[in-house]
Each structure stands twice: as structure tokens, then as C-alpha cells.
Amino acid sequence: MTGLGALVRLALRRDRLLLAAWVIGMVGITVSTASTVGELYGTVESRQQLGATAGGNPAFLAMLGPLYDPSTTGGVLAWRWGVFGALLVGLMAMFLVTRHTRAEEESGRLELIGSAVVARHAPLAAAVVVALLASTVIGLLVALGLTGLGESASGSFALGLAFASVGWVFTGVGAVSAQVSESARAANSISGAVLGAAYLLRAVGDAAGDEGPTWLTWLSPLGWLERTRAFAGDRYWVLLLPVALFAVLLAAASVLVTKRDLGGGLVPTRLGPARAPRSLGSAFGLAWRLQRGTLIGWTLSLFVLGAVYGAVARGVEQMLEANPALEKIISQMGGAGAIVDVYLASILGIIALFSAIYVVQSTLRLRAEETESRAEPVLATPVSRFAWVGSHVLFATVGTAVVLAAAGLGAGLVHGARVGDVGGQVVRLVGASVAHVPAVWVVAGLALALFALVPKLSSASWAVIVVFLVLGQLGPLLQLDQWAMDLSPFTHIPKVPGAEVTAGPLLWLTLVAAALVAVGFAGFRRRDVG
């Protein structure tokens, strides 16, 4: 394919820091987690005990999948980090593909390349090669690193390749959505929705209990990772599924790429209105127009996510009844009611982390408007910088409350219906979900401050979410020092429902967020635009 080599080299050159960060980050987190688990849970007995308490916890089943075999460090690692690690590899792959296909096309740079001697499929192929390469390198280095720690080579490679396989699948997903959509933002939204669905399908399947629809897990690439059973049977043949899916997706994308014009999507753009609606006449009106799609999409998604998790909550109790040994442990912890609350609190914590993605997305809309030279014409009108930033920040902050309330509403409606107390559960779970808002606001504040003070590093806001996710997910397992855990605002949110709510942390988190937002406003007032 003419030009493929040159385009791959160009992509590797452009992304050398980004790729290095992903590979080093993913391999580093995985291997250091394994090594710390090895130190903290050095004996088989201690790991079995961890398995009995944490591994049997239904909340963990929904969040992380089953713990097949706690007898080895690798088995504990595969359970605790497998799904989340794979989620990150999938994100990386889809972002990489969009970045080198649809985003390039949108900016017009691909046109420049397309006019040079380059085969029609070459830009897509180059993006796919880079994403495959990155996923595979992560997988292999994880496998080698774990083998180096003394884990079984077979299990290490099963886990490493399972990580890589999720990257392969989302390389394919990214390739298809880049063809279907007309903007990089839409392409990432489609791929992100597929990733979210993959997580959700396996969550429902895993937590469904023996009589429930456990087969749902088999519909999810993240479920395939679980079912590969790394360090617990190493079923390599399961990895044929992602390979096959990748092949199908790639074939679809390469057919689609020939069916459309450069710059266009599959669906031809229709003519729109010749006049602007009354609402589009202020900075706020423009922000609403630009943000509403994201906000509505997130509100619906988190409502569904909440509802699905809410539906599982009742199953949690039933699983307890079927397992007397576990029930004993649970009753020591406060009874079945308490364990359902623990479950609900953990899923609301995860949902809050998801909503941080929304808040960064909507805050960084400011940066996108700036770099794509659309801020300039607006700021050359009487719209002040304060109003321009404020209109978007309003959506980020109020939007956070909206999407989290939707998640709580979804969970409350479904769980309430199943336990026969809709009103009570809705109030309880909406409240519990919205309690996370101050922590998410801190993320918004950080993103805004970065945008205002070091605009070139705005996208580091995404890294902030990853850090908070890793702290929240791995911190307790690794018994990190409290100060490290305290770096994440999510650590300070009371574990509601169940825990007692104290206003203190919510109040000072809000203050921290407000201070960061104020820094953002002041910083942006002082800096150059463009």
C-alpha cells in the first residue's frame, strides 16, 4: 500500500510522547500493582482470605467481574485490574484511531496527504497499524513484566494478550466509527458508547447470578477478557473472538472508506435552517447549542447505567441468601441491607468517575473552540471573556449535577420498583449520587485552571481522571498511604447510601472547586487568546 510506511512513521513521530506515556503508564501500573499485591498478600492463605471477602462481594462482581482463582498473585491482579486496565487500553486504541483518521480529515490535513502519492486506504491503515502496535506492545510488556516478577508465563501472556485484544477490538470500533461520523467528537462518542456498553453487558452478566442472563458477558469484549481466565485456566482460545471481531470491523471500515467522500460521512448532510432560532443569540445560547448533544447523551447514558445497576441490586441480596458462608461475613458487616448499600455506594462511585469524563469533555470544549479559531470571532463581539468561559462552565457544572441526578434516578426507579419503595429509593439514590457532585466539580476546576494557565496542557485533564481512577480502584488494594489516596477528591465523598453524610468534606470540596474555577476565570482574563 503506497505511503503506508511513511504515514505510520509520521504518526509515531507525532505521538511519540503520548504513546510512550500510555505504554509506560499501563505497563507500570500493572506490573507495580502485581508486585505490591505480591508483597501485601504474600501467602496463599492471605490471598484466599482476600478472595473470600472481596471476591465474593456482589458489588465487586458487577464492577470487576469474578475472581476465579485467588491462589496466585496473578489471579488477584487479573481480577482487580483486568477489566479496568482493558478499559484504558480500549480507550487508548479508539482515541488513537480517531486522532489519525477523522480528526485529521476534519482539520483538512488529510487532504494535503491525500493529494500526495498515498493509496486510498493508507491513512486508515496507518492509524490501525499504530493502534494495533501500541495495544500489542502494552500486552507483551505486561506479559514479560509479570513473568519477570515470577508469575506463570502462561497466565502472564494470557492476561497480556487479553489486554491487547481489547485494544484490537477498539481499534476496529474506532476505524468504523471514524467512517460513519462526520466529526472526531462524534466518532469518539460512538466508540465511547460501544466501550460503555461492553462494560455494562459484562457487569449485568457477571452479577446476574446463576439463573440470570450470564451469557450477556459473552457479548462483551471486556467479558472475553474475563473469560480468558488468565491465571485460572488460561483459555487462550477465547482470544479468537476478539481477533475475529477485529477482522470483521476492519473489513467493514475498509469497505466504508471507499463508499464516501473525503471529509464527508456516510449520511449526507442535509440543508438546515437559513435563520437562527431565537435562542441562538447570546454566549449562553451558543454554549447550549454546542453542549446540549453531549449533555443529553450523557444524561441518557448514565440514567441507563444507573437503572441497570439498580436492577442488579436486588440480585445482590439473593446471592447472599444462596451463600450462607458469605452471609455470615456480611451479617458481621451489618446485614444484607448494608451490603446492598455498599454495593450501591460503590457503583455510584464508579458512575461519578464516569461523570468526570463528561465534565472534562464539556470544559475542554473551550479549548477546542480556541484552537479551532472559533473563539476569536465570538470574542471579537461584545461577549466578554467572562461570559464566554462562564457559559461553558455553567454547562460543565450544572450538567454534572444533571447527569448524576439522572444516574441516581435510574437506579432509584428500578431498585425501588424491585423492593417496592420507588419514592423512598429515588430520593435516597438521587441524593447519594448528587453527593458526588463536589468531587466532580474539583475535576472541572482543574481542567479550567489548566485551560486558563497552561492552555497547551489542557488535555492533561484526562490524565487527572486516570490518576483518580487508579487511586480509587487500586489504592485500597495496594494499601497506599492515606495522603496519596486523599489526593483524589472522590476519596472524600462519604460512601452513600449507607454511610453517614457529613457536610464538611462536601463543603470544602466545593470551596476547592470554586477556588480553581476562580483561578481559571482570572487566568483567562489575563492571557492571550488563540
Add this chain to the structure above:
Amino acid sequence: MTAAISVSGLVKTFGPTRALDGLDLTVREGEVHGFLGPNGSGKSTTIRVLLGLLRADAGSASLLGGDPWRDTAELHRRLAYVPGDVSLWPNLTGGEVIDLLGRLRGGLNEKRRAELLERFELDPRKKGRTYSKGNRQKVALVAALASDVELLILDEPTSGLDPLMEAVFQDAVNELRGQRTVLLSSHILAEVEALCDRVSIIRNGRAVETGTLADLRHLTRTSVSAELVGAPDGLAGLPGVHDLLVEGKRVRFEVDTDHLDAALRALVGSGVRTLTSQPPTLEELFLRHYEDELPTARAKGAMSS
């Protein structure tokens, strides 16, 4: 006459690059002012400072009697801006963008909006992402030209327009002459020559020449060629005469415009059969300010070889 824009000693650096290096610029109220310079000479940077998007490192700038950095919002009520590289929101139609920008500025002249759309042959129902560069520029131009404002700041507004549309643009600006002050940045000399009352030529972040086209021509040479009755006499010794070429009774030379009179007298002394004289075009004017870059570049090449 009062100044709509007055800039002196403006300095703006981006890291090691000195984009503006003591720039002076005065635009009088009601005039169409050409802001001329090649790519990268600092035109857009100056405009961004005037719009309060960039903060100058040194020097002073005043716009419609206010401080562009401090009084941003109030000043922007009185001006409209067309950026050099117009990018539109992919999901908004051209018509929506025109209305949005107009409303943000405090309202559009509906009649002019409709008329300009027709003259620029722009379909306002298309989505932003489907417009070509020229059509994106038209969207911004219609929004600016249909606004009832005092000042238009146009940054290379026609770089994507075809010659027909360029003519429509020139007509539209001419119709507004006297009612608006216009700062027109451009590197298209014919456009500046056709539209501008006064011109500032900028180079490496400094204004090197300012004045009416007539003023500027005065500083430069007129080329003269003539067929004489007798042999030319005394021309060679005259001050201000350059590149004299004599072929029998035919002469060609260039003369500094303020020495034109003496040179013509010398010609008349020998009897004139035919005479053509050409005032310098803006292009020659422009090149005169940049011609030394050519030898410098060549000298560098010679040294390195």
C-alpha cells in the same frame, strides 16, 4: 480629523519571535485604510492586539477612543471583524452563524443581510462543515457588512474569493465608504489600490511607509520612455535619473518623482516625438521595500556554497 485607530511603538513577542517590533499605525475616521504586508509580517498580530485578544508587551494602542485590552466589550459593540481564516461551527448553518454574530453585536440590518446573501450568491442553509474556504469567508463578510457598526476590521477577507466575488466585495465596501471606517489587511495589491484611501506598509513588525497612494508614489520613481527629434542631451547629469538607456534617438529611464519636472524639460529641449510615462504601481512600491531581502538571501547562499 480624529483617529479611529492609533497605535504607536507596539511590541509583541512570542517566545523568541518578535512579531511586532515598534509598530505605528493611524487610521483616520471614515477612511478605508489598507494594511499591506506579506505573510508573517505582523498584520494579524496587530489586529488581534486591536481586538483585545492579545496583550501587547509594550507601546500603546487606542481604538475608537478606548483601550482595546481594557474596554473590550464596549468597543466590540462598535466594530465588526472578519478573521483571515474563518472557521465555522460544523453543525451550524451559515445563516445561523450570520444571525448569531449579528445578534452578539447587537443586531443586523435585515435588508442588507438579504441583499448581501444574494450578491455573494451564498446559500445560508448549508452546514458549516460543508462550506468551502471562500464560502466560509462570505459568511463572515455578510455578518460584518450587514452590521451597523462604526469600524470594520477585515483581515485578508478575500483570500479565498474568486475574481467575481472579489468585485462584489469591492462594491460593497465602496457603498459603505464614508459611513464606516475600514481597516483592510491584504497582500492583494490590486484590491488595496482599488479600495484604499490610505495605505500602511508593514514589514517585520514595523510600519515602513504610510500615506495616500499619491503620497507614496511621490517617494518613488516614474518610468519614462520617449522618442526624440534629436539626440538626448544633459539627461545623464541630472539628479534623480536612474537606469538611463539611450539607443540613438530613443531613451528610457527612471526618475525620482520629485525630479520629474527637470527630466521632462531636458527631453523637451531635444524635441519629443512620442512619450510614455508610467507612475509606479503599488506592486513596485511594495517590492522596493522588500527587494533587499532578495540579495541578502542570495548572499547567504553564496557564502554557504
